[in-house]
Amino acid sequence: MVARSQNATLPNEWQGRLRYFEKCKDQIAETIRELVEIESPSDNKPAVDRIAKLLAAKFEALGGRTQFHRNSEFGDSLQIDFPALPKDAAENRKPVLLLGHYDTVYPLGTLANMRCKVENGRLYGPGVLDMKSGIALMLHAIEALQMWHEAMPRPVTVFLVSDEEVGSHSSRKITEALAKKSAGVLVLEPAAGLRGAVKTARKGVGEYLLRAKGIAAHAGLDPGKGHSAILELARQIVVIAKLNNLREGISVNPGVIEGGTRTNVVAAEASLEIDVRIKDAKQAATIDRKLRSLKPFDKHCKLEISGGINRMPMERTAGVAALYKKAQAIAGQIRWKLDEAAVGGGSDGNFTAGMGIPTLDGLGGVGEGAHAVHEHIVISELPRRALLLAGMIESV
Numbered sequence: 160m161v162a163r164s165q166n167a168t169l170p171n172e173w174q175g176r177l178r179y180f181e182k183c184k185d186q187i188a189e190t191i192r193e194l195v196e197i198e199s200p201s202d203n204k205p206a207v208d209r210i211a212k213l214l215a216a217k218f219e220a221l222g223g224r225t226q227f228h229r230n231s232e233f234g235d236s237l238q239i240d241f242p243a244l245p246k247d248a249a250e251n252r253k254p255v256l257l258l259g260h261y262d263t264v265y266p267l268g269t270l271a272n273m274r275c276k277v278e279n280g281r282l283y284g285p286g287v288l289d290m291k292s293g294i295a296l297m298l299h300a301i302e303a304l305q306m307w308h309e310a311m312p313r314p315v316t317v318f319l320v321s322d323e324e325v326g327s328h329s330s331r332k333i334t335e336a337l338a339k340k341s342a343g344v345l346v347l348e349p350a351a352g353l354r355g356a357v358k359t360a361r362k363g364v365g366e367y368l369l370r371a372k373g374i375a376a377h378a379g380l381d382p383g384k385g386h387s388a389i390l391e392l393a394r395q396i397v398v399i400a401k402l403n404n405l406r407e408g409i410s411v412n413p414g415v416i417e418g419g420t421r422t423n424v425v426a427a428e429a430s431l432e433i434d435v436r437i438k439d440a441k442q443a444a445t446i447d448r449k450l451r452s453l454k455p456f457d458k459h460c461k462l463e464i465s466g467g468i469n470r471m472p473m474e475r476t477a478g479v480a481a482l483y484k485k486a487q488a489i490a491g492q493i494r495w496k497l498d499e500a501a502v503g504g505g506s507d508g509n510f511t512a513g514m515g516i517p518t519l520d521g522l523g524g525v526g527e528g529a530h531a532v533h534e535h536i537v538i539s540e541l542p543r544r545a546l547l548l549a550g551m552i553e554s555v
Contacts, residue, residue: 173492176549179303180542187299187541188282191524194261194291195275195284199234201262201325207234210261214294214319215239221301223317230329234262234321238337241301241317244310253342254314255555257548258334258507259293259523260323264530273532281526281535292536293347293523294319300549312553316341320507326366326469327507338511343482343555345548346508346520349529351500355540358521359483360501361473361509362408363443365435367450367466369395371418374459375427385425386459389418392429394456399433402449408438409446410503435468436503440513443468470509475501478517482555486519489550495543517555522548 180187199210215225215237223239230236243252263286265273275284282292297317304312318337320330327334338344351358371392376385402411411433418429433450437443447467455462473479483499490497500521512518524544526536 173546176303176307176546177493177542180299180545183299183303183545184538184541187295187545188277188538190295190298191282191287191292191536192275192284194294195287196270198265198267198270198285199261199263200266201233201264201322203267204232204234206267207262207321211235211237211319211321214261217298218317221298221305228330228333230321233325233329236318236320236330236333238333239317241311241315243312243314252313253340254316255552256337256341256344256511257297257315257317257347257552258344258511259290259297259318259347260320260507261291261294262321262324263289264324277538280538282538283533283535285534288349288524288526288534288536289529290348290523292526292541293349296523296541296545296548297347300545300552303545304549304552315552323507327510331507331510334507334510335514338514338516341516343478343517343519344508344511345522345551345555346506346518347523347548348506348508348520349523350521350525350544351502353525353527353537354498355525355544356498356500356521357483357486357519358473358502358508359479359499359519360475361505361520362503363437363440363468363472363509364470364505365437365443365446365466365468367433367435367464369431369433369450369453370463371395371429371455372461372463373425373427373429373457376425378423378425382425386457387425388429388460389426391455391457391460391462392416392418392431395453395462396431398453399450402446407442408436409442410436411446433466437468437472439474440471443471470505471513473505473509473512473518473520476512476515478515479512479519482517482519482551485554486547486551489547489554490543493543493546497547519551522551
C-alpha cells in the first residue's frame, strides 16, 4: 500500500507547491499517456526518433535549447539546456543533469494487446513506469520552477538517450561528458517499489557471449566422427551456474542459447548469452577472469568468449549519500519519510556515479511491473514525485 502524505501542518511554501502539483496531477498523467502511446522500442530507429522530435518540441516550448546527437544504428539522443537568467549569480552555478531514456523493451505493436489505460488509480501501458513517467515529471517540474522563480533558478541540462535498454553503447560517452560538467546527476528511472524509495546503489551489469565450435557430422551415419558444440555448451553451463554467489551479490545467468542446424547433424556451432550482476567493483575482474578461463571438455571443440562488464556498480558513496540527505530533507517538508534502496538492475546512473559525480537514482514514477504486461504507475504519487524533483533541482 502506498503511504500518503499528511498535509495538515505543512510549511506554507511547501503546502502551496504540493497543492500546485496536485492540481496538475491529471495533466501530468495525460502527458505520460501521450508518451506511452508513442511506441519506441530500442531497435526501431524511426519510432525512437519520432518520440525524440515530440519531446524536443515540448522542451523548446519551455525555453530549452535542444540538440540532437545523431546516430545511424540507434535512435538519436536528445540534449536540452536550460540556462539560468542572471540573478544572484545563479547562472554561474554548474548545471544539474537530469538523466533518462525514451527507448523501451516492447516491440512495435505492443499497444494493440497492452493498451494504455487507467484502472483503480493506476495508469497502465508499455514503458509507463520505465520510464516515460520520469520524462513527464521532468517537463512539469521545469515548468513549475520557471513559474515560481520567473526563470530557471539554476542551469539545468536534460539528456534523454535512445538506447539505455540495450546497453547505452551510442550514448554513454555523451552522458559521461555532460556529467563531468554537472554539480550532480538526478536519474528519473522508476522508484524502488510502491514505497517510492530512491535508489542509492545499483548492481553492475555485464554481458558476455560464449561461442563453441565443434565438428559437424551426420548424426545417423557418422555420429562418432562429430563433436557437438551444443553438448560442449551444455557442459559449460553447469560450470557457469556454479559462479553464482548470491550471498556476495554475484549472479550469473546463462540466458539465451542458440546452436545447430538440423536434428540429424551434430552441431558444429553454438552460442550462449550470459548476464552477469556484481555488487561491487572488485568483483568485476574476478568474474571476468573466471569466464575467460573456461576450458573445453571436448578437446576437439574450441571456445571463444567476448563481452564484459558494461556498467560498473553504482555504489553508495559520500556524494550519493549527500544527495539522498537533501532528498530526505525536501520530503520531510511534507511529512514524507523517503526511503532509499539498493537494487539489482543497472541504469545510466551507474556511469555517472562511477565517475565520482554525485548521483541520485529512482526519482521517477512509483509503480510496479517494469518490462511486464502489468507495468503501471500510481497516479496519486505524481504530485510528490514532481515536488521532490523540483526541490532537488534547486538544491543540488
